[in-house]
Amino acid sequence: MHNNIKNVKRCTKCILSANFPRIKFDEKGVCNFCNNELLHSTEQEDITSATLEVQKLFDDKRGKSEYDAIVCYSGGKDSTYTLKLAVEKYKLNILSFTLDNGFISPVAFKNIEKVVTALGVDHITYRPSYEFMKGLYRVSSLENIYNPKTLTRISSNCNSCISIINITSLKIALEKRIPFILAGFTLGQIPSNTIYYQNNYEFFKESRKPILDKFKSEIGPEVSRYMEISEDLLKSSESFPHNINLLCMEDITENEILEKIKPLGWIKPGDVDGCSTNCRINSFNNYVHTLKFGYSPYELELSHLIRKNLLSREEALEKLFDQPEDQINYAKSELKLDENQILKNKVV
Numbered sequence: 001m002h003n004n005i006k007n008v009k010r011c012t013k014c015i016l017s018a019n020f021p022r023i024k025f026d027e028k029g030v031c032n033f034c035n036n037e038l039l040h041s042t043e044q045e046d047i048t049s050a051t052l053e054v055q056k057l058f059d060d061k062r063g064k065s066e067y068d069a070i071v072c073y074s075g076g077k078d079s080t081y082t083l084k085l086a087v088e089k090y091k092l093n094i095l096s097f098t099l100d101n102g103f104i105s106p107v108a109f110k111n112i113e114k115v116v117t118a119l120g121v122d123h124i125t126y127r128p129s130y131e132f133m134k135g136l137y138r139v140s141s142l143e144n145i146y147n148p149k150t151l152t153r154i155s156s157n158c159n160s161c162i163s164i165i166n167i168t169s170l171k172i173a174l175e176k177r178i179p180f181i182l183a184g185f186t187l188g189q190i191p192s193n194t195i196y197y198q199n200n201y202e203f204f205k206e207s208r209k210p211i212l213d214k215f216k217s218e219i220g221p222e223v224s225r226y227m228e229i230s231e232d233l234l235k236s237s238e239s240f241p242h243n244i245n246l247l248c249m250e251d252i253t254e255n256e257i258l259e260k261i262k263p264l265g266w267i268k269p270g271d272v273d274g275c276s277t278n279c280r281i282n283s284f285n286n287y288v289h290t291l292k293f294g295y296s297p298y299e300l301e302l303s304h305l306i307r308k309n310l311l312s313r314e315e316a317l318e319k320l321f322d323q324p325e326d327q328i329n330y331a332k333s334e335l336k337l338d339e340n341q342i343l344k345n346k347v348v
């Protein structure tokens with residue numbers, strides 16, 4: 001099925017495929033997502049109000065804590081640009097944070113070093129044990145853990161990795177009383193009503209419980225260390241930090257982003273797929289998702305960029321099809337997984 005992503009019918013405007021959930025095409029071959037005017041105007045309203053609110057929040061809290069914000073910094077192009085915006089546009093005192101998932105490209109690590117040096121920010125890297133990360137990816141590849149709606153935007157493996165990033169950054173923010181957590185998501189990766197938000201702690205705990213229980217039963221009690229926050233820490237803080245995605249409020253093309261981060265010393269790694277600029281397990285994650293669902297987890301995000309004229313349809317397709325076989329095989333052998341196991345949906 002993986003090879004068929006080149007032959008499947010796609011929207012003639014964006015790149016959503018016939019396998020995408022709830023898709024319909026009109027007589028011109030344009031999809032219902034491209035034709036949904038309401039969706040576009042709602043999104044524009046969300047961006048306008050977020051821009052005003054975020055500025056107010058920053059002005060209110062700037063300079064009052066050890067750090068103004070923690071930036072979840074993967075070393076990829078989007079989070080690099082987010083870090084630059086945080087420092088230069090919003091004048092925030094930043095602690096940047098990288099989760100080393102065991103699959104970060106060595107070039108991405110060099111980029112991180114160059115960029116945090118050029119921007120003059122403090123930086124920490126956290127690396128959970130490689131065995132744990134591999135177990136997490138194995139379970140996320142084999143089991144159906146997440147809501148199918150979540151998986152229209154992101155692969156199961158990426159989502160698991162991101163929950164560790166979210167939890168770790170929240171722990172650091174609570175411990176150091178940092179009022180903001182910034183990440184480099186774009187619209188298309190996240191819905192427009194989550195450009196900025198503040199988690200409610202009861203809701204946060206409740207919503208995560210079924211997923212945590214599943215991971216604990218498959219991997220073991222060490223899941224708590226990486227994916228849970230102690231009750232004491234949660235209760236010790238008067239308020240939860242705000243999560244903000246600065247990139248959602250910028251109208252900027254991918255090429256413009258690349259131009260802006262070049263002076264910081266950032267270069268594109270050669271050992272990643274067309275959809276990632278830092279992570280060497282991403283092509284495997286896409287492969288698993290495509291095997292299970294028949295479409296790429298990047299279709300929605302890339303299509304969104306096309307609709308906003310930030311990427312051409314040709315560029316998007318090129319990224320989608322650039323999924324190097326050697327990288328997929330590398331992850332398969334590290335995780336000891338093959339196609340049959342993934343399709344059987346069983347844990348070995």
Ligand SMILES: [Zn+2]
Nearest residue numbers: 011014031034
């Ligand atoms: Zn479309």
